[in-house]
Amino acid sequence: MYGKMLINSIVTHVCYVIISVTIGFVLGLIIGILLSRIPKYSAYIFPIVSIFQTIPGIVFIGVLFLYLGMKPVTVIIALSIYAMFPVLKNTYTGILSVDEGYVEAAKGCGMSPYQALFKVELPLAFPNVIAGLRLATVYTISWAVLASTIGLGGLGDFVYQGVSSNNNTLIIAGAIPAAILAVVAGALIDRLQKKIMSRGTRGEAAK
Amino acid sequence: MIKFDNVSKRYGKKQILNKLSFEIPDGKFAVLIGPSGCGKTTTLKMINRLIEPDEGKIYIDGKDIESEDKVQLRRSIGYVIQQIGLFPNMTVAENICVVPKLLKYDKERCDQIVHDMLNMVGMPYDEYAGKYPNEMSGGQQQRIGVLRALAASPPIVLMDEPFGALDPLTREVLQDEMKKLQKKLNKTIVFVTHDMGEALKLADTIIFMEKGQIVQMAPPEEMLKNPSSSLVRSFLGKHSDGEMSSISVEDFMRTNIITVDQDRGILECTERMARSGVDTVVVVDEEDKYVGTVSIRDIKLRGMGENTIKPLISRNVQTVQRDGNAQECFDYLLNSGDNYVIVLNEDDTLAGIVTKNSMAKALSEALWG
Amino acid sequence: MSLKLLWEHLYIVICSEALAIAVGLPLGIxxxxxxxxxxxxxxxxxxxxxxxxxxxxxxxxxxAGAGKITVIIGIALYSLLPIVRNTNLGLVQVNPGVKEAARGMGMSKMYRLFNVELPLAFPIVFTGIRIATVNAVGSAVFATFVGGGGIGFSIYNAIKAQNMGQLMKSTAALVIIAVALDFGMGLIEGSLHRGAEGKKKKGAHLSKKKA
Known part of the structure; x- marks a missing residue:
């Protein structure tokens, strides 16, 4: 019986993570790119983003829970917002740290601003963006454990119940799969990064 | 033809370009040179509108470039910058094809261009086309940088200190290649450098700038013969093969010479000679004015019983003024059999000496740089 | 939210960072x-x-059972990565000229480490400690789930009681602590880095002379 519940929990957990990280990644990428186009204003916007990043995921879940009630959508929105910040931050700093020489060379070759962004700036910022994705994923898996605090399943159910009832077996049954899930996801993204990244930029990422 | 008409540019209070006007005819290799901050790079970047002028007009083939679309304009002008310009996320082939692709050439044509281009500089396609910039040496990268600029056959190519970061040997090779390519393809090239040797080697016309204005615009030989200001002359420096008579003695005298005071004792003097490994020292008085010379031979022959070197001082050595004519000084050294002459400042203080050695060195530098 | 919870939170952060430094620094070395x-x-x-x-x-x-010990150990383990990584990085980045000079003067490996390399690496090590500390402020929210108290307790209670005011107050307290620590330690870090740059310049000078 535990076995079936465990599989259910893992599936729920993975769904939460995949959906929220995807939404968060897309949002973060877009907003990061937009902010990188207006660096003058971003200098003021950015510290605010950093402050938001220090807010623990539980607060997002909590606030939305109070507004939206106990629905899976609450968890997904909360986790998406949370996952967005690391991606946003890394996209923005990644693009801004691309050497100006490359940007000028792109301009000098006759690339329009869009072409320069998509052909040169973003590919060069790519290692940073993926590092942001990795952070977002690992954090989201971690905070998804908390989804159980508002009774919405996931591996946290086991841990939470185990902790409250002092049942070590339950704790371990939830904690170990969650840990493995996170480690595997991290390793997968590392693999993905190596695969996607061209030979040319790999050296840069190592720096 | 590229034409600048009264172009000015300022950043804040600083005047970068001041009513600049010049023309570069088609098929010419023009080199912009001058001290840093003279506006040469700004001038270059105005041609492809990376920088816009505050006043004045720039024409290419009679058309005001302001009226053209920036992006289209840049696609029709090749652009090479220092080493960094290759996109590290693209292979050699992709880098070469950046502009052809922007111009929507089909794949076959792009491929053909890569083949032709690599062929032109003798880099085998199979070996290099798939490489990334960081897998090649600096010289190879910059070759690709030049090829990228040439790929879409633009009539004009701009080059901003393209070889500045390379080692001297590679630079030399690339300069030769560049000159050949330009002759062969008959491009108009505008090239920025701070290295006069490079300018003399490559240019059909050198445009010498200072403080946002043109100091002199002339072919290399003309500039060498008639530098229009002392700044141009100092830039030409060792490259100048103008008449030797215009060089003065001070240009090749040695200044680190052994001197002694005329009241010094003989022992001290000999010890000094021994320590420095010379057989003659120059004697000066307390005001550093030239008195004469003392040789070890004089001390040996006549030094017995003397305390100071004063009685042994000889005034037989020829002296010249430091701004004196170098040619006369050389003639004297060659004909008299003396090994050196003493060079004096206007107030008769010691300036240096010219030896046969320093003369030979100066000559070889003038001849071979 | 009471001062007691605030203090509990800080207590957890400080203890776990102390533990993380005690373990992470040697590991980095x-x-x-x-x-x-x-x-x-x-x-x-x-x-x-x-x-x-x-x-x-x-x-x-x-x-370890429920309570603060569990939280402190957990967050200390969590803080290890930035501290170990930056300790190693800081030591690796010490100017090779300075290292050579120290070796050339006949300093032993350990003497070099403690008197030359670690002091020069310290600014970067401190950056690691700052990152770990700011992260720990957030992670310590979890304490409440294993009976460790802290601001997390207040946040969790607010959610259960659907008390938005308390939730906001608690969050604000948390963010202020994190930002203040980040800012304060950032100031120290800045002055450390400036000092190190001066030292580095001197080091380069020395090594040049030697050559």
């Missing part, structure tokens, strides 16, 4: 001195940080 265990150590601390906080705390709780 080992990574620098012995390249062989380096890869294994880095991988382990990397995985430790990847494990979800609540899962990590749960596993520790099985051994």
């Amino acid at each position: 080992i990574c620098y001195l012995y390249p062989k265990p380096k890869k294994a150590i880095m991988q382990v601390v990397d995985i430790l940080q990847t494990i979800p906080t609540l899962a990590l705390l749960g596993i520790i709780m099985v051994f």
Whole structure:
């Protein structure tokens, strides 16, 4: 019986993570790119983003829970917002740290601003963006454990119940799969990064 | 033809370009040179509108470039910058094809261009086309940088200190290649450098700038013969093969010479000679004015019983003024059999000496740089 | 939210960072001195940080029981990565000229480490400690789930009681602590880095003279 519940929990957990990280990644990428186009204003916007990043995921879940009630959508929105910040931050700093020489060379070759962004700036910022994705994923898996605090399943159910009832077996049954899930996801993204990244930029990422 | 008409540019209070006007005819290799901050790079970047002028007009083939679309304009002008310009996320082939692709050439044509281009500089396609910039040496990268600029056959190519970061040997090779390519393809090239040797080697016309204005615009030989200001002359420096008579003695005298005071004792003097490994020292008085010379031979022959070197001082050595004519000084050294002459400042203080050695060195530098 | 919870939170952060420094600094030094265990150590601390906080705390709780000890150990383990990584990085980045000069003067390996290399690496090590500390302020929210108290207790209660005011107040307190620590330690870090630059310049000068 535990076995079936465990599989259910893992599936729920993975769904939460995949959906929220995807939404968060897309949002973060877009907003990061937009902010990188207006660096003058971003200098003021950015510290605010950093402050938001220090807010623990539980607060997002909590606030939305109070507004939206106990629905899976609450968890997904909360986790998406949370996952967005690391991606946003890394996209923005990644693009801004691309050497100006490359940007000028792109301009000098006759690339329009869009072409320069998509052909040169973003590919060069790519290692940073993926590092942001990795952070977002690992954090989201971690905070998804908390989804159980508002009774919405996931591996946290086991841990939470185990902790409250002092049942070590339950704790371990939830904690170990969650840990493995996170480690595997991290390793997968590392693999993905190596695969996607061209030979040319790999050296840069190592720096 | 590229034409600048009264172009000015300022950043804040600083005047970068001041009513600049010049023309570069088609098929010419023009080199912009001058001290840093003279506006040469700004001038270059105005041609492809990376920088816009505050006043004045720039024409290419009679058309005001302001009226053209920036992006289209840049696609029709090749652009090479220092080493960094290759996109590290693209292979050699992709880098070469950046502009052809922007111009929507089909794949076959792009491929053909890569083949032709690599062929032109003798880099085998199979070996290099798939490489990334960081897998090649600096010289190879910059070759690709030049090829990228040439790929879409633009009539004009701009080059901003393209070889500045390379080692001297590679630079030399690339300069030769560049000159050949330009002759062969008959491009108009505008090239920025701070290295006069490079300018003399490559240019059909050198445009010498200072403080946002043109100091002199002339072919290399003309500039060498008639530098229009002392700044141009100092830039030409060792490259100048103008008449030797215009060089003065001070240009090749040695200044680190052994001197002694005329009241010094003989022992001290000999010890000094021994320590420095010379057989003659120059004697000066307390005001550093030239008195004469003392040789070890004089001390040996006549030094017995003397305390100071004063009685042994000889005034037989020829002296010249430091701004004196170098040619006369050389003639004297060659004909008299003396090994050196003493060079004096206007107030008769010691300036240096010219030896046969320093003369030979100066000559070889003038001849071979 | 009471001052007691605030203090509890800070107590957890300070204790866990102290523990993390006590363990992480030697580990970082080992990574620098012995390249062989380096890869294994880095991988382990990397995985430790990847494990979800609540899962990590749960596993520790099985051994250490509910309470602050579990939280402190858990967050200390969580803080290891930046501290170990930056200690190693800081030591590696010490100007090779300075290292050579120290060796040339006949300093022993350990003497060099403690009197030359570690002091010069300290600004970067401190950056690692700052990152770990600011992260720890957030992670310590989990304390409440394993009976450790802190601001997390107040946040969790607010959610259960659907009390938005309390939730906002608690969050604000948390953010202020994190930002203040980040800012304050950032100031110290800035002055450390400036000092180190001066030292580095001197070092370069020395090594040039030697050559």
